[in-house]
Every structure is written in structure tokens, then in C-alpha cells.
Amino acid sequence: MYKVIGLTGGIASGKSTASDYIRSLGFEVLDADVYARKVTEKDSAGYHKIIEAFGTDILDENKEIDRRKLGEIIFNDPEERKKLNGISHPEIRRMMNADQEAFLKHNHVFLDIPLLFENGLDKNCDITITVYVTKENQMERLMERNNLTEKEAASRVNSQMSLDEKKNLSDYVFDNNNDKKELFDQIDEFVEMLKKQQL
Ligand SMILES: CC(C)(COP(=O)(O)OP(=O)(O)OC[C@H]1O[C@@H](n2cnc3c(N)ncnc32)[C@H](O)[C@@H]1O)[C@@H](O)C(=O)NCCC(=O)NCCS
Numbered sequence: 001m002y003k004v005i006g007l008t009g010g011i012a013s014g015k016s017t018a019s020d021y022i023r024s025l026g027f028e029v030l031d032a033d034v035y036a037r038k039v040t041e042k043d044s045a046g047y048h049k050i051i052e053a054f055g056t057d058i059l060d061e062n063k064e065i066d067r068r069k070l071g072e073i074i075f076n077d078p079e080e081r082k083k084l085n086g087i088s089h090p091e092i093r094r095m096m097n098a099d100q101e102a103f104l105k106h107n108h109v110f111l112d113i114p115l116l117f118e119n120g121l122d123k124n125c126d127i128t129i130t131v132y133v134t135k136e137n138q139m140e141r142l143m144e145r146n147n148l149t150e151k152e153a154a155s156r157v158n159s160q161m162s163l164d165e166k167k168n169l170s171d172y173v174f175d176n177n178n179d180k181k182e183l184f185d186q187i188d189e190f191v192e193m194l195k196k197q198q199l
């Protein structure tokens with residue numbers, strides 16, 4: 001039987017790095033952030049609902065949703081975050097489920113979902129994996145990748161369940177504190193077990 005494998009972690013912990021490698025091995029990986037971006041696309045149903053809830057101040061000069069502005073709001077206020085989640089999460093789940101069903105007919109499917117445990121989506125997975133880094137490494141990589149101040153990075157990190165907690169909740173852990181090669185070796189090992197149906 002084909003398996004649904006939930007891949008999670010924290011912001012900038014290395015999920016995309018892991019996912020890209022898993023894809024290069026020939027597996028299907030569905031990325032929740034990609035679906036989330038569709039919800040904010042100009043003139044989609046989600047776009048109109050978001051403007052209704054947050055006002056036109058979050059738009060840029062081209063009437064696109066300014067992701068940095070919306071991020072500033074939702075990563076600094078749990079109530080505002082809840083409001084956005086209420087709009088986007090049902091849409092993300094609906095689109096992702098439809099694709100998952102299609103792919104599962106002929107292969108395993110990996111789901112790259114940052115908020116897997118926060119939203120109880122681990123219940124829909126046969127196996128869960130956390131891509132784990134220490135908070136220090138996470139902050140450092142996030143500040144560098146997104147060009148954020150320490151305060152901005154901390155508000156994003158603190159808007160999610162801690163990686164230590166996720167590590168405890170998941171079936172497997174990919175430790176991404178060292179170089180990428182070490183991460184890829186752990187993935188190779190996991191995939192070997194998956195292929196031999198030892199999981
Ligand atoms: C607020 C938005 C516009 C900021 O966009 P931005 O381009 O800066 O970030 P991006 O979408 O690439 O997300 C980066 C990371 O932030 C984290 N994150 C995003 N949204 C949330 C949230 N609501 N709660 C906690 N963490 C979040 C995730 O780890 C994600 O991987 C965007 O993240 C969004 O629309 N969020 C709501 C949808 C959502 O919950 N997505 C996360 C996974 S489904």
C-alpha cells in the first residue's frame with residue numbers, strides 16, 4: 001500500500017531543502033506553501049476574502065497582496081493570525097487533498113506542511129518526519145535567507161510550535177544542524193527503508 005508521509009519542521013529548518021532532494025529521487029512532494037500562495041493570488045476567492053478581513057492597506061501598487069505587510073500583521077498578533085488561518089487553511093487543505101488522492105494511486109506521497117502538528121494533520125499521515133535544527137541555527141538561517149532582523153525572525157519562529165516539541169511528536173527526525181550532505185544521507189536511509197517496505 002502506498003503511504004502518506006508528512007514532512008514538517010519550523011520556518012527555515014530545511015523542509016524545502018529536504019523536499020527538493022526527495023523530489024530528485026523521483027517522489028512526489030506536495031508543498032503546503034505553494035498551495036498557500038495560490039490562496040493569496042490576485043482576484044482568487046481567497047484574495048477577496050483576505051482584503052475584506054484585513055483592508056486594502058495590505059495591497060501594493062499593483063493591487064497584489066504585499067506578503068511582507070501581511071506577514072508583519074499576522075506574525076505579531078495571534079488573533080490576526082487566526083483570522084488569516086481561518087480563510088486560508090480550509091482552501092489549502094481542499095486543494096492539497098485533491099492532489100494527494102490523485103498521486104497516491106501510483107506512488108507514495110510526501111506532504112511538506114509547516115503546520116502539520118499545529119493543525120492536527122498528522123492524523124492523515126501514515127508516517128511523520130520532523131526536519132530538526134536548534135533554535136540558534138534556525139534563527140541564523142532565517143535572518144540570512146529572508147534578510148530579517150532578530151526581532152522579525154523571532155516573531156515568526158515563536159508563532160509556531162517549537163521544533164523540540166515537533167521532534168517529540170514525530171515518528172522520524174532528520175537532523176539538519178550539519179551540512180546538507182548529512183541531511184541527504186538521512187533521507188537516503190529513510191527512502192531505502194521505504195522501498196524495502198520496512199516502515
Ligand atoms: C503571511 C504570508 C502572506 C507571508 O508570506 P511570506 O512570503 O513572507 O512567507 P511564506 O508564505 O513563504 O511562508 C514562510 C513560512 O512562514 C511560516 N508561516 C506562514 N504562515 C504561517 C502561519 N499562519 N502560522 C505560522 N507560521 C506560518 C511557515 O513556516 C512558512 O513555511 C503567508 O505566509 C501566508 O499567506 N500565510 C497563511 C497561510 C499559511 O498558514 N501558510 C503556512 C503553511 S500552510
Ligand SMILES: Nc1ncnc2c1ncn2[C@@H]1O[C@H](COP(=O)(O)OP(=O)(O)OP(=O)(O)O)[C@@H](O)[C@H]1O
Pocket residue numbers: 009010011012013014015016017018033114141142145176177178179180181183
Ligand atoms: N544543512 C544546511 N546547512 C546550511 N544551510 C542550510 C542547510 N539546510 C538548509 N539551509 C539553508 O537554510 C535556509 C532555510 O532552508 P529551507 O528553505 O530549506 O527551509 P524551509 O524549512 O523550507 O523554510 P520555510 O518553511 O520558511 O519555507 C535556506 O537558505 C537553505 O539554503
